[in-house]
Amino acid sequence: MNLAVMRDALAQGMSLVIRAVPSRTAIPILSHVLVATDDGDLRLTATDMELTLTVWVPIERLEEEGAAAVEARTFHQIVSKPIGDQVELIYDPDTQILTLRGGPTTSVRIKCLPADDFPPVVAPEPTEGSLVLPASLWREIIKQVKFAASTDEARPILTGVSIRTQGNTVTFAATDSYRLSVRRVTMDTPLPEWDVIVPARALGELQRLAKEGDTPIQMHINLGQQQAVFRAERAELITQLLEGKYPDYERIIPTRFNTRVVASRDELLRQAEVAQVIAARESNIIRLSIQPGEDGPGTITIASRGEANDANAWVSAVVEGEPLEVAFNARYFIEALEAIPTADVVMEFIAPASPVVLKPAGQDDFLHILMPMQVPA
Known part of the structure; x- marks a missing residue:
């Protein structure tokens, strides 16, 4: 050579x-x-x-x-x-x-x-059809879903991202049992029938391969070899699929709410990050107190406290329904907000101990479910 x-x-x-x-x-x-x-x-x-x-x-x-x-x-x-x-x-x-x-x-x-x-590397031929999305859409999907996957190898199935197709829709989902991210993409034509689990690590590497530009990236599956292949213009990723049945996450997605909040995503994120500084030194818990307004906008109070320090912040919001107090793992709440691509975030609550829905205002292709923390009053 x-x-x-x-x-x-x-x-x-x-x-x-x-x-x-x-x-x-x-x-x-x-x-x-x-x-x-x-x-x-x-x-x-x-x-x-x-x-x-x-x-x-x-x-x-x-x-x-x-x-x-x-x-x-x-x-x-x-x-x-x-x-x-x-x-x-x-x-x-x-x-x-x-x-x-x-x-x-x-x-x-x-x-x-x-x-x-060197081990022979031959990409398997597609046996289950292919999915082609622009690099920018792959980046967005991975950003919204991958972070919710588990890193605990004791439950290996949860370290992956579920990819399922039905008709023209492909659904990406990840959960660590404390939170769940679901992203749906609708295509112009019917898709091959897939129900596979791709390691979250592999999607993280795909995100790096697709970090720039908007060229198409093709994904195909070979179930015989239990492999997925991602092909970009000058790169290729081959990964083993995870074997097993992914949890039925659809059943835990709430279909009703008693309190609905619309607020600035950036303002909520900024104040949550400030509260996390105090929370991280103790329990890493932040508390949200949601109050509807009598004649105007409602308010979200974000608070954290430790033995000697505390933080409080107020964010204006449109609040429909009942007042509510709820507590979250600070990092989980911040990561959920970071996955929201719109200026405003919608939060829907049933009760302080029930799963909470976070989703982008005006969009129905992404949602995040977050379990509140149980804390003493």
């Missing part, structure tokens, strides 16, 4: 695929990235056998094809340094040495493993 690539493009590609490299592994080859020429591009691939990331980097000059398995973190750290605008990669399969040259003043030699030692 003998070629040249732009260092910035190589460093950016490595910053993406490095996230599939396990931090600890008993299999040495998994700590490596496969670097290979591929139809005029340099293909970078890393895997932990559950998640595989591939990025294609344009080649500026190609003299000889080839492939090598390079120790990923060493390679990433070197190409991330300003060693030159363009980097030459020269691999000798006899000595298994990869030489990196960043202009006339920098030369680095890295001992590699044979490319044939």
Whole structure:
């Protein structure tokens, strides 16, 4: 292998695929990235056998094809340094040495493993059809749903995001049993029938792959291999699906309310973040007191207190129905507000201990359910 690539493009590609490299592994080859020429591009691939990331980097000059398995973190750290605008990669399969040259003043030699030692990576063919959404919509969906997934491996099914289709609608949902996010997208044409669970971690990596632009990203499923594949313009993500049945979350979504509040999302978020500073030092609980106005707008009082400190803030709101006092985990409440894309947020309450609905004003494609905290008066 003998070629040249732009260092910035190589460093950016490595910053993406490095996230599939396990931090600890008993299999040495998994700590490596496969670097290979591929139809005029340099293909970078890393895997932990559950998640595989591939990025294609344009080649500026190609003299000889080839492939090598390079120790990923060493390679990433070197190409991330300003060693030159363009980097030459020269691999000798006899000595298994990869030489990196960043202009006339920098030369680095890295001992590699044979490319044939790297696990074969072949994206499965779609058996259940495909879903194509613009990158910006993938980013929005993941932002609204992923944070509600559990990080507790004791309940692995909840560490994933449920993706179900029905007719023209695809529904993304995640819950950790304390909160639930549901996002629906309606397409112009009928969708293949899906009921799968994608690891939330995989969607987090997809969010990074789709962090810029609005190019289409295709998702397809192969149930035989229990894998999902996401394809972008110059990147590909392959993930194992989680096996099991996702909880029936629809049954816990309230269909009525006794108190409805409409308030500025930004103002609520700002005041909740102030209250969290005090709450974080104690129980991480904030209290909301909701009062309808007699002749004008109602009020939301946000309070937190500790042994020696307390915080109180007031936010004007449109309040319909009964007054109410409710307590939330501060971080959960803030993360729910951050997922709201509109200027105003709608909150619907039944009782202080019942699930609360938060949703964007004027939109019915997203909702978040948050369980209140039980606290002494």
